[in-house]
Amino acid sequence: MLELRPNCECCDCDLPPESPLARICSFECTFCASCSEQKLGGLCPNCGGELMVRPRRPGNKLADNPPSTVRVNKPQGCSTGREG
Template structure:
């Protein structure tokens, strides 16, 4: 299961599970502002392609 990290690894901004965030194949997690600042919009940790993280909405139905 995809780990939904709660903050940007660069600026520590909160990233709620239903908000915009970007991830690489290693699940490095970034906000849009930091992603836009990376050369080539690539992950600074692994050099991988950053994609929009899917949203996980918690259901209130039990």
Template sequence: MLELRPNCELCDKDLPPQSREARICSYECTYCAACAETVLHNVCPTCGGGFAPRPIRPRQSWRPEEKLGLTNQPASTRRVHSPFTREDIAAHVDRIRHLAPEDR
């Protein structure tokens, strides 16, 4: 199950569960759309993969027999920050951004 991290790991912008601004890599690193597009250029600073819009988890369980939705499986409240410096991120992005995510 997706962790649904509460913030952009670069600029610390709040990204609540219903945010359409959240972008994630395949390891769930989470960034806002602005950072993913303009700073990271679709390169995850951790794994080098690309980003996709984070899915929205429904607030409620629409199937009563299932224990789904935010009421039963809440989003994380633990804020995560990238361990890399801006300089390191810029160098990493510049090194591989010319490659399509499927070719990295």
């Protein structure tokens, strides 16, 4: 089951479970749409995998299957030289 991590690893912005702005790779590294597109060129800086829109868990399933509360922040990993 997806962890649904609560924040962007680059800029640390909040990404609640219902956010359409969350992007993940196959290892569930999590980024916001802005960092994914503008800083990372759609590729995970950790594994090189493609960043895709994170699926949203239906609200009625969150009580029994809560999102993660563990924040991961690695801003140094977001300086990949892909910027503009």
